[in-house]
Amino acid sequence: MKGMKKLLASNSRCTRSAQIYDSKVLFIIIAIIVSYTAYLTLLTPKLNPGLHWVAILTFLLNGSFFLIQLATISPLGFSLKEIYYLFMVIFMFVAPLIQYISGQFPWWDTYLLTNERIIYANILILLFTVLFELTYIKTNERAKTFLGKIFQKEIKHHRLYISWLLIVSAFYFAYLLREASTIVLLFSRGTYGEVFTDVSQPVMLILNITFGGISVHLLAYVIATARKRASINRILLALASLLVILENFPTGRARFWTGAVYLGIFIVWKRTFKKKNLFKVIFIVSFIILFPLLNLFRAQAINEALGSNIKPPTILETITTGDFDAYSMFVRTIAVVHEEGPTNGRQLLGNLLFFVPRSVWQNKPVGSGHEIAQRLGWSFTNVSCPLVGEAYINFGILGIPLFAIALGYVTKKLDSLYYGSIVRFSNNVLVIELLYPFYIGFLFFILRGDLLSSLSYTIGFSIPVFIEVLLEHMLFKSVL
Secondary structure, eight states: OHHHHHHHHHHHHHHHSSOOBOHHHHHHHHHHHHHHHHHHHHHOSSOOTTOOHHHHHHHHHHHHHHHHHHTBOOTTSOOHHHHHHHHHHIIIIIHHHHHHHHTOOSSSOGGGOOHHHHHHHHHHHHHHHHHHHHHHHHSOTTOOOHHHHHHTOEEOOHHHHHHHHHHHHHHHHHHHHHHSSSGGGGGOHHHHGGGGTTSOHHHHHIIIIIIHHHHHHHHHHHHHHHHHHTOOOHHHHHHHHHHHHHHSOTTTSOHHHHHHHHHHHHHHHHOOOSSTTHHHHHHHHHHHHHHHHHGGGSSSOHHHHHHSOOOOOOHHHHHTSGGGOHHHHHHHHHHHHHHHOOOTTHHHHHHHTTTSOTTTSTTOOOOHHHHHHHHTTOSOOOOOOOHHHHHHHHHGGGHHHHHHHHHHHHHHHHHHHHHHHHHSOOSSEEHHHHHHHHHHHHHHHHHHSOHHHHHHHHHHHHHHHHHHHHHHHHHHOOOO
């Protein structure tokens, strides 16, 4: 306990003082990125004949800023801010730079990705990041907000929470078994959707997200409570773990969901890293290795994928596919907005009112990636639109500061609330302790986009915890 207090006191000084950078880590990260980029460039059959030195310079300028910020020491060894810069390094620096050098951007209409638009896009990305960083630094972490009070609420009625989570999770698993002809269907994303063929899209999303996440919340609460009270119910832990694995099998769910769920559980268990840069290494390695491999189960049954002769894509093939389309879709968004104008917030309104059925709102906006693909006349519309693209399609260049400031404010508040929950010693688990670890993964999804699907998944996943807060408030007159 004494060592823990010393660690937290040291971390507290880190948070109050100016940002501290680990120059050794910065050097290692730069060496890895340079080696990785050079290696993939050598694998490229031919270089892009239209390369422009100013475009490359803007990539390098942005990348340098991202890497310097990524070398910042986080008090707990991870944070939402760190996730932001991990995303920017991977999706807005390394991947697009390799795509630009090789001339192999994902999808179609690559003629839209001119040097002028690429330079303009990089300037907007840098502006977005600088405003995000300034807002993050300047936001008062101690200022009270209504949502902040909810996130700091304690789950006091241990048995109530565990009881209804366990019952609902068990009933949901029974439903999956009844609808699936065989349990094997749950083990591959290519067949998992067959379970929900007889339900509407809104109902499927509720089942998939909210009910599918209940077992995850159960396991997270069991682990968090065990850490608080230094005791654990092994039977409950085993049962919750089994339900999580069966209902959220890694190869059976969408990759972002798998990442958010299992990374979140790991963080709930770990809470803090003594080696402050270990999380970055785990995240990057897992993303590079596991992200492409999980794609093999996207359209096949697990036995077909494991028994087939399909070879995993090479690193170069992976980084030039639609999995890394965030940057190129942002440039295409710029092109479409310049031609047809922004939506003046219509896309954002559709994102915020994601829960309204299309039967009620017939001209409800589709996701921004879908919208851009439609405007370009593509038949395939399941493409991304990064958060910076959401800003631009809604309000043009004015959307850049609006979205950047909002993101910087929210991430700073959540980072501060979670750090405060770790410093605060209590026998009860706080709401922020049950949600923040999973927001680490969901933020990555939000940054990649599009916002309609990512926001609905994030909020839908959070609902069970907020239901418990409401139940305790109603049944036990607990005041917020």
